[in-house]
Amino acid sequence: MTFMKNLAIYTLSFGLLFGLFWQLDWQQLSTSFQQTNLTLFFVAISFTCFSYLIHAMRWKVFFSEPGTDLFTILKTVVIGHMFNALLPSKSGELIRPLFLKRTTNISYSNILATCLIERVFDGLLILGCLGGGIVYLSAELIDTNTTIAAGLACLVLYSLVAGLLAATYYCQGPITNLLSKFLPDPVFKKVESIIIEFSQGTRRLNKLKSLKILLLSILYWLLNIGAVWFALMAIELPSDLQSFQISMLLVGTLGVSLAMPSAPANIGLFHFTVYSVLAVASGQTLGEDFTSNTNFVSASVIIHLAALIPDLLAGGASYFSFPKGKRAEVVQEGLS
Incomplete structure (x- = not known):
């Protein structure tokens, strides 16, 4: 089952990548x-790096225990x-979470x-x-039915996650009572322990913390939009595709599409999403010859690199700062 799932994921990801690149003018x-x-490319990278700090500050709001200092x-x-x-x-x-647990x-x-x-x-x-x-885009450029379907899918996914958190926060007792009637005792005890621990995690939130997290989340995503904006300005594109609004649309679309299963680094899916948004925003159709949209494919690669390079460099430096035995145990546990 896992093999078939991975096969489908990699086939889709590399199929999208191949579809974008196979007709390109490589010289162009x-x-x-x-x-x-x-210069603008490295400014985009700096925005990405600064967003890590804001992300850490947001996550720190939940914790006050030893070992949860901001640097860690x-x-x-x-x-x-x-x-x-x-x-x-x-x-x-x-x-x-496994590294923080350690x-x-x-x-x-x-x-x-x-x-x-x-x-x-x-x-x-x-x-x-x-x-x-x-x-921001004119109604003529948007496929209304596709937009509505995508919006509904996002709302359903969002509602499921929010509903799960709300259920564990408000209905921990009824949920465990219901499960106790259907699960064997050894299984129920393990599930009950997970539900209790999960519920304790949701109860780390209060009104003041919620406000802090919301404000930090807004700043975090503004930095992500800024990174995409500067990456767009670093590339030879029409000026109307280098706007803050297009950057915002790209971040929103990527946030939705990258929630789907994909290959490492979201290869293929990331590039196809960026290409599609730029093509639609420019009034072109995805069925046109890709050789006329080389700059769009180039943009997808540059934006991806602006996110990928700091991920690998900063993450690698942090990973190797942990003791070898500890990091190996965490990775093994995470992959098991």
Whole structure:
């Protein structure tokens, strides 16, 4: 089952990548890369790096225990970003709590609950970016039925995550009572322990912390939009595609599409998403000859590199700062 799932994921990811690159004029693509403004490209990378600090500050709001100082949390955050780049389907989101667990006495389920709470705030802002970007584009450029379907799918996914958190927060007792009637006792005890720990994670949130997390989440996503904006300005593109609104649409669309299973570093899916948004925003159709859109493919590569390079460098430095035995145990546990 796992083999078939991975086969489908890699087939889709590399199929999308092949679809974008196979008809390209490689000489034109090389010229496009050579014309990249490196100053603006490195500004985009600096925005990405600064977003790590904001992400760590946001996650720190949940914790006050020993071993949860900001520097330690920052290290685990960038490790998570690195493993998102190295493993399929954003598996770094599951490994990040494991590293924090190793420096604290907090249970994995408890920490994982805080990550899901982060995703709820992120989901709200991602949908806002997506909606704001769509509103910016003229109605003639948008396939209404596709937009509505994508929006409904996002709302369903968002509602499921929010509903899970709300259920464990408000209905822990009824849920455990219901499960006790259907599960064998040994299984129920293990599940009950996970639910209790998960519920404790959701209860780390209060009104003041919620406000702090919301404000930090807004700043985090503004930095991501800024990184995409500067990456767009670093490339030879029409000026109307280098706007803040297009950057916001790209961030929103990527936030939705990259929630799907994909190959490591979201290869293929990332590039196809960026290409599609730029093509639609420019009034072109995806069926046109890709050779006329070399700059769009170039843009997808540059934007991806602006995110991938700091993920690998900062995450790698943080990962190797952990003792060899500890980091090997965490990775083995995360992959098992």
